[in-house]
Amino acid sequence: GNSVTQMEGPVTLSEEAFLTINCTYTATGYPSLFWYVQYPGEGLQLLLKATKADDKGSNKGFEATYRKETTSFHLEKGSVQVSDSAVYFCALSDTGGNQFYFGTGTSLTVIP
Amino acid sequence: ETGVTQSPTHLIKTRGQQVTLRCSSQSGHNTVSWYQQALGQGPQFIFQYYREEENGRGNFPPRFSGLQFPNYSSELNVNALELDDSALYLCASSPSGAVNYNEQFFGPGTRLTVL
Numbered sequence: 001g002n003s004v005t006q007m008e009g010p011v012t013l014s015e016e017a018f019l020t021i022n023c024t025y026t027a028t029g030y031p032s033l034f035w036y037v038q039y040p041g042e043g044l045q046l047l048l049k050a051t052k053a054d055d056k057g058s059n060k061g062f063e064a065t066y067r068k069e070t071t072s073f074h075l076e077k078g079s080v081q082v083s084d085s086a087v088y089f090c091a092l093s094d095t096g097g098n099q100f101y102f103g104t105g106t107s108l109t110v111i112p
Numbered sequence: 113e114t115g116v117t118q119s120p121t122h123l124i125k126t127r128g129q130q131v132t133l134r135c136s137s138q139s140g141h142n143t144v145s146w147y148q149q150a151l152g153q154g155p156q157f158i159f160q161y162y163r164e165e166e167n168g169r170g171n172f173p174p175r176f177s178g179l180q181f182p183n184y185s186s187e188l189n190v191n192a193l194e195l196d197d198s199a200l201y202l203c204a205s206s207p208s209g210a211v212n213y214n215e216q217f218f219g220p221g222t223r224l225t226v227l
Contacts, residue, residue, distance in 0.1 A: 004154075043116075044155070044202065044218040089154050098168030100145060100216075102154035 002027045006090045006103035013080055013110050021075040021106045023064075023090035033057075033066050033073040034091040036102070044089070047075075080110045114139060116205050116219035124225045125193050133188040133222045135203030143167070144186040145216060146178060147202040155202055161186055162208075190224075198226045 007022040048057030053068035147155035157170035161180035175191040204216035
């Protein structure tokens with residue numbers, strides 16, 4: 001079946017540090033991959049997505065590349081800010097778009 | 113443009129009771145998905161409604177059921193509540209049935225506590 005496994009947290013980084021949050025997936029067919037973010041006190045919102053292999057999603061300085069050969073979609077940012085403190089969820093949608101799967105979430109805290 | 117709204121915000125029920133949660137989708141969106149998020153976990157997909165029909169379902173028993181209305185708002189009904197049903201229930205709307213391409217917009221959730 002379909003599933004998403006993401007790096008356990010919590011993660012604590014200093015401002016301007018490099019961020020990687022690992023995400024791997026199991027899926028049949030051609031899933032789409034997503035990163036959603038939940039800032040403190042706010043609802044889930046889409047951060048970026050990639051709908052086919054080798055696509056790179058990017059937004060707000062974050063990037064993730066859809067790697068079919070390693071079944072991965074790792075989230076990266078070159079220089080994190082305090083305002084990036086949030087919970088990050090990796091997710092996938094099945095080929096038909098009728099099912100959606102989230103990982104368990106990774107809490108990130110950025111300290112000044 | 114009004115975002116996704118959910119009601120009620122909080123709810124307390126006892127085991128064996130039934131509950132109905134409500135969701136108003138964002139204007140122009142005809143697809144609603146429901147998720148259960150236990151504390152410290154990621155959201156688990158319950159089901160999706162597209163143009164008033166169930167369009168996909170996760171691994172949840174039949175006592176979890178739903179409806180979508182002509183205005184695309186939606187209800188989640190849970191019968192015979194169990195303690196493990198205690199969770200945050202999230203509703204998300206999107207502009208078409210294919211959530212593999214379209215962004216989902218999430219509501220703030222309903223916190224259900226089963227005693």
